[in-house]
Amino acid sequence: MPLLTVPQVLALSPDDASAKAARGLVKPAKWVTLGAAETGLWGECQGSGAKPYQVMVDASGFGTKCSCPSRKFPCKHGLALMLMHAEGTGSFAGDPPVWFSEWLSGRKERAEKQAAKKEAAAEAPPPDPAKAAKRQEARLDRMRAGASWLGLWMRDLVREGLADLPSRPSSFWRETAARMVDAQTPGLGRRVEEMESLLYSGTDWPVKLLAAMGRTQLLLDALEKFDALPAGLQADVRTALGWAQEKDAALTGEKVEDLWTVNAVVYEENGPLHERRVWLSGNRTGRAALLLDFSHGGRKFEMPFVHGTQMEAALTYFPAAAPLRAVPGEMKGPAAAAAGLAGGGSFGEALEGISGRMAANPWLQRHPVALRGAKVRREGTAWGMQDSAGADVPVRLPEAGGWMLAAVSGGEPVDVFGEWAGGVLYPLTACCSGWISLTD
């Protein structure tokens, strides 16, 4: 079992309550047995009932199982077991019990079966190409109708002027956004919501709003020419419009085997919908990858990922003009601690990568950026950053994250990973004699 650090274990927690409850269980007295091996951790935790809960952690990918009735994943017992191991609390035996070994081998079997099924599905011909094409055409028609309405709406706005928009009620924007969702183009709906939020972005809001509208116009233009676009760009336009790609779509994409380092994991909540973005970087190929997952009503994701770990695995990229989003295939070995960020360089190099990707897919909204040897600085009451070549990096670093970065780096160069969106870098993790999360 690679040693996850305490912050890494806490990053796996589905919510604050679980982390807090787990803390209360980090006491050897609560545990009847404790064990650790290369393959994982196990333990029996005394709950309120007579029979202690059996808690298991798989070292390859940190999957957990517990016999408790909790629906949280991982539950407080699983978290507590990993915390005890990370802190060195309690004494761990080395001989795995049968219930642990059986769970592990069952897990492995299921994973293999699933991989075989995926492969078979990839080779099998699509169920009925004619029917699928007809369905796609029907949806495209609905989307085109929605898009042409939005085109008219934007033309009206620039013809009549944007000046009175701040005095319009929020319903003006909400209704337009809802209309886009009805037209099965939720991506356009999100763009309308973003336009409203730009009204409050400072004195240059008209420029920013105009930029957002212009970029949306280019998306509408692309939809109009959809049939003439190459397949990769078609996929990008679909994604930008909010037509979710089925995970099966990735089966036909490019497969890349590498030692993947988890540079950062981001959780975002939008009402009941939880989004998780796992940013990976290949140690040998230098490729970046994004694993994007959604879960309804809580943080429940099939495969756990923690920043600062790495695993040998095959990823399959979704078809795209500049492939970035991928789905993980079979893990080729246990996850291990990663010594540092994978990939990265100066800010200038990062910008070159962003330009290249933007040229291929102008609607991509988030780009991974890894900076080597960056330094923090204070600009008035906000945090700033400069890269190894002394260039200014526009960042939005939260107060706490900035102090953490300053404390750990002592003003010396550190490696920083973040998401580039809308011309600003949002730093997520940093590496400087250990990994730190900048968003806690």
Added chain:
Amino acid sequence: MSSALTQLAAPALVGLTRKPPAWPLAAGGIGELLTGMESDEMEVRFLRTAGVLALAGEAGLEPRTASEALPVAPAEEVRQPDTPRLRAAAAQLISSGPAEVLTELLELLTEKGLTLPPGLLPALLGCSTNKPAVRSAIGKMPGKRHRWLASLNPEWKAILSEEITVAEYLDERLWTDGSLPKRIAVLRQVRQREPARARELLAAALPKEAAKERSEMLPVLAAGLSPEDAVFLTSVLADKSKGVRQIAAAMLSICRRANSPGE
């Protein structure tokens, strides 16, 4: 944002019917792109132009040279306890108390000459602003990183208020060119953290000072007197000023007593 885009914002604000746009003259690839995107409808052409300029502006972003980074923290010579368990316990005490136990932990670490790992310092300094006991315990903690960090944050500077700020502590000029009280304060700081260095500074400076300065600076060594100071103090017994000689003799006797506790 590109200036060409900014110029389009004015007609967009008042409306194209009132103020028709002046189309930007872009050369090269962008110009070609814009020509290819013309439309019969002015509004469509306008939105497309804005879109292309916005994209080109972001894709063609050139890094600017940044102003100064943070001053680099002085090298940390003090050890940190590096057991995950202690880190976790300290983090727990910092986030949810009780403050008395946290104070006790800090005092214990200080006694052993240890400081906390840098990752815990922002939270520690943050929680100390309304806890005087914790603040005072931090003030006594050995190490430089927490002082450096506190000197950057106006809310945390209070921790250093009774002391000289880190920058001053590091500023050699304050020692060589400062006023007498400032020089004595610097010497006190140095004596507290690096007793031998304070002695060396004093040994180098004394021969160049007047009697008054010598008699006021020498007593700083009284804090943390040790047998290691004896050789230097013996040399001061030959000082020209009687007052200085007396101070040296008094401290020397304390040194000797410390040296042989049995007598």
